[in-house]
Amino acid sequence: MLLEVQDLKKHFTVKRGLFDRGHLRAVDGVDLALAPGEACGLVGESGSGKSTVARLVLRLLTPTAGRILFDGDDIGGLEERDLAGLRERMQMVFQDPHSALNPRMTVFRSIAEPLVIHRRLGGLELRRQVEELLEIVGLSRQFMYRFPHELSGGQKQRVCIARAVALRPKLLVLDEPTSALDVSVQAQILEFLTDLRERLGLTYLFISHNLAVIRYVCDRVAVMYLGRIVEEGDTATVFEQPKHPYTQALLSSVPLPQAEQPDDAIILEGDIPSPIDVPPGCPFHTRCPQKIGPICETARPTLAPDATGRKIACHLYQEGTRPR
Numbered sequence: 001m002l003l004e005v006q007d008l009k010k011h012f013t014v015k016r017g018l019f020d021r022g023h024l025r026a027v028d029g030v031d032l033a034l035a036p037g038e039a040c041g042l043v044g045e046s047g048s049g050k051s052t053v054a055r056l057v058l059r060l061l062t063p064t065a066g067r068i069l070f071d072g073d074d075i076g077g078l079e080e081r082d083l084a085g086l087r088e089r090m091q092m093v094f095q096d097p098h099s100a101l102n103p104r105m106t107v108f109r110s111i112a113e114p115l116v117i118h119r120r121l122g123g124l125e126l127r128r129q130v131e132e133l134l135e136i137v138g139l140s141r142q143f144m145y146r147f148p149h150e151l152s153g154g155q156k157q158r159v160c161i162a163r164a165v166a167l168r169p170k171l172l173v174l175d176e177p178t179s180a181l182d183v184s185v186q187a188q189i190l191e192f193l194t195d196l197r198e199r200l201g202l203t204y205l206f207i208s209h210n211l212a213v214i215r216y217v218c219d220r221v222a223v224m225y226l227g228r229i230v231e232e233g234d235t236a237t238v239f240e241q242p243k244h245p246y247t248q249a250l251l252s253s254v255p256l257p258q259a260e261q262p263d264d265a266i267i268l269e270g271d272i273p274s275p276i277d278v279p280p281g282c283p284f285h286t287r288c289p290q291k292i293g294p295i296c297e298t299a300r301p302t303l304a305p306d307a308t309g310r311k312i313a314c315h316l317y318q319e320g321t322r323p324r
């Protein structure tokens with residue numbers, strides 16, 4: 001495995017009132033493994049902890065508990081000063097390319113910066129590598145001396161991606177990389193990202209709340225709810241036959257183009273609970289249309305594999321729990 005995350009947790013202390021402090025469980029026991037060259041999607045409602053997982057993996061945050069194994073190293077406990085080497089091997093592409101680029105830097109300087117800092121390149125070799133990166137992301141050389149405000153959203157995101165792959169990382173973490181772009185540009189960037197993975201042999205951790213995007217880009221998908229993974233498996237299998245009641249609801253609520261919502265669409269009642277007050281037992285029990293009884297309110301279901309290797313955290317599928 002290139003990346004293995006074990007029982008990863010990130011809890012924040014937040015103010016609830018003048019004297020009251022709460023314990024916010026942003027990520028609450030996540031297990032995930034990515035094979036080299038794989039694209040794994042992370043999907044879930046807003047606030048489910050997707051970006052926090054990304055920031056932990058990149059060690060922009062320090063985990064509260066759990067292990068992060070990357071490329072043979074245990075990186076979960078690394079101190080700030082030991083993280084520089086890691087940045088060369090994993091990079092992030094953010095949602096908003098407008099704020100990710102320095103408005104005063106030309107495209108050349110933006111892309112060149114990591115090569116200058118980490119590889120001490122300069123002169124002709126630097127220029128050659130920047131030209132090659134521009135070619136990889138499908139921008140012509142004429143963009144080299146432009147500033148971000150002279151570029152479209154899609155072009156800016158291509159510059160961000162060129163910068164992210166400049167040091168030839170093994171892992172690219174992409175957090176909603178197309179959500180800030182016009183719909184017409186989104187498809188182009190997704191196609192480009194799919195080609196890029198193959199061309200550079202990259203591994204993706206791809207975050208999106210858009211199921212269609214995940215389906216297009218990812219081989220595997222993990223569905224998050226309140227800081228935990230509730231279902232994980234091969235993208236086609238999970239999307240065609242979702243097993244966890246939350247995945248079923250998520251998929252059935254996707255707006256369908258040129259078609260009416262099916263009669264059996266599952267409408268979830270109530271809001272997603274606060275991660276400060278995570279319900280006991282199964283965190284989804286307050287909204288689950290298939291709740292089987294008191295066990296759902298008291299016992300936390302573990303993420304367990306079925307016969308095909310897909311993993312589900314639900315008592316309906318757990319050993320020793322009688323199915324409905």
Ligand SMILES: Nc1ncnc2c1ncn2[C@@H]1O[C@H](COP(=O)(O)OP(=O)(O)OP(=O)(O)O)[C@@H](O)[C@H]1O
Nearest residue numbers: 012024026045046047048049050051052053209275
């Ligand atoms: N630094 C922080 N301090 C306190 N709470 C935080 C912090 N960062 C994130 N959170 C909280 O942790 C939870 C998970 O946030 P996160 O950003 O990971 O969600 P997300 O799944 O990426 O959501 P979105 O789809 O809206 O981007 C949220 O309730 C958020 O408010």
Ligand code: SF4
Nearest residue numbers: 282285288296314315
């Ligand atoms: S464990 Fe119970 S409440 Fe949770 S998803 Fe399964 S059936 Fe629903």
Ligand SMILES: [Mg+2]
Nearest residue numbers: 050051052175
């Ligand atoms: Mg996020």
